[in-house]
Amino acid sequence: MADGGVVDGGDLPCGETDREPGPSDSLRTFGAVMQALREHAGYSRTEFANLVSFSKHTVESVELGRRMPDVALVERSEEALGNTGALRKASQYVTRGRGDVGLAAWFRQWARLERVAVSLCTYECRLVPGLLQSEGYVRAVFDNAIPPLSDEQLEDQVRARLDRQKLLRERPNAVFSFIVEESVFRRQLGGPEVMRELIDDVLGLTAPRNVTLQIMPLSTAFHACLDGPVQLLETPRQRRLAYSEGQQNGRLISDPKEVSLLCQRYDTLRSQALNPKDSRGLLERLRGEL
Numbered sequence: 001m002a003d004g005g006v007v008d009g010g011d012l013p014c015g016e017t018d019r020e021p022g023p024s025d026s027l028r029t030f031g032a033v034m035q036a037l038r039e040h041a042g043y044s045r046t047e048f049a050n051l052v053s054f055s056k057h058t059v060e061s062v063e064l065g066r067r068m069p070d071v072a073l074v075e076r077s078e079e080a081l082g083n084t085g086a087l088r089k090a091s092q093y094v095t096r097g098r099g100d101v102g103l104a105a106w107f108r109q110w111a112r113l114e115r116v117a118v119s120l121c122t123y124e125c126r127l128v129p130g131l132l133q134s135e136g137y138v139r140a141v142f143d144n145a146i147p148p149l150s151d152e153q154l155e156d157q158v159r160a161r162l163d164r165q166k167l168l169r170e171r172p173n174a175v176f177s178f179i180v181e182e183s184v185f186r187r188q189l190g191g192p193e194v195m196r197e198l199i200d201d202v203l204g205l206t207a208p209r210n211v212t213l214q215i216m217p218l219s220t221a222f223h224a225c226l227d228g229p230v231q232l233l234e235t236p237r238q239r240r241l242a243y244s245e246g247q248q249n250g251r252l253i254s255d256p257k258e259v260s261l262l263c264q265r266y267d268t269l270r271s272q273a274l275n276p277k278d279s280r281g282l283l284e285r286l287r288g289e290l
Contacts, residue, residue: 026094028065033090035063037081052076055197057135066159067135068094068166107250110231110243114167117233119175121266124229125216128185129178130161131168132213134201138162140190168205176211179225179266179273182218185286192290199287203280214273215282224268232259232266 038048045063049056054073061067074091081087114120122129128137135158142149142157149157168176188195206213216223231243242253242262253259274282 027068030069030087030090030094031063031065034069034077034087037077037084037086038063041081043080048077048080051080055135057197061135061158061162064155066155067162107245110250110252111164113233113235113241114164116236117174118236119177119234120167121177121179121232122229123179123225123231123266123269124184125181125225126184126229127189128180128198128202131165131176132178132202132205133161133165134194134198135162136190136194137198140194144189165205168208168211172208172210174210177270178206178211178213179216179269180213181216182282185215185283188290196287196290199283199290203283206276206280212276213279213283214270214276215279216269216273217282220272222272224265224272227265230262230266232263 038045043051045059046056049059052059052073053076054070058067058073062069062073069087069091071091074087078085078087122131127133127141130138133141138158138161139154142154145154167174185195185199190198202213205211229245232240233242234240240256240259240263242259244251244253253262273279
């Protein structure tokens with residue numbers, strides 16, 4: 001198959017097409033109910049976030065219908081707001097759609113493949129990978145877009161990126177590997193507070209056994225992926241595919257020879273990067289410096 005062509009043969013989940021889903025009204029409704037209960041109880045968003053042990057960004061996103069509510073957030077909110085049962089019952093009817101709104105057109109097919117992949121490997125040298133970004137970091141990324149995004153476009157982008165992160169929580173049997181340049185975490189995109197929240201989120205998201213994070217140190221003398229970022233995945237049918245992205249474009253790679261070459265580079269990079277334990281230690285030190 002030529003690069004950028006359509007991947008089929010059972011690799012995509014049944015029913016996936018190119019139609020555009022609409023934003024979820026149920027998400028907005030749930031968020032409005034949660035906000036009304038919070039305000040009735042007299043809590044500001046910051047006070048409530050501290051009370052339920054979630055970030056203010058997360059509370060705001062749920063209330064504005066941009067993010068699916070976590071089970072833990074629903075339970076803690078119920079306890080904090082009088083145990084009426086309203087949030088528990090409402091959360092059972094929340095849907096989020098397919099999540100293609102806000103995704104770049106050239107990325108949508110890869111995003112669909114991610115949902116069924118048995119393994120996903122990501123090397124990044126520009127930004128923290130989208131699956132590991134905190135909401136504040138996501139907003140900082142899209143606030144820097146040129147030309148500037150409208151408020152609606154920005155919210156669609158933020159919602160889509162945060163929705164993708166459910167892959168890490170909902171697929172405990174899939175294997176996720178991330179290799180990220182140290183310089184990415186040293187760049188204070190959005191400022192120190194955003195970066196502190198980001199590093200906390202990254203440490204949490206990469207704690208499960210099926211998720212591995214390695215950092216490529218600035219001090220390394222060897223580097224197997226100097227040609228730029230790359231993503232690799234394996235489908236349920238043991239087919240390997242790759243994805244490469246630049247400015248205003250992306251390329252789905254299915255040619256076996258090219259995919260094999262990129263896999264070799266990624267495997268070599270793994271041996272050159274810090275091991276997961278040392279990578280977490282470096283992240284914790286970087287957070288302490290902020």
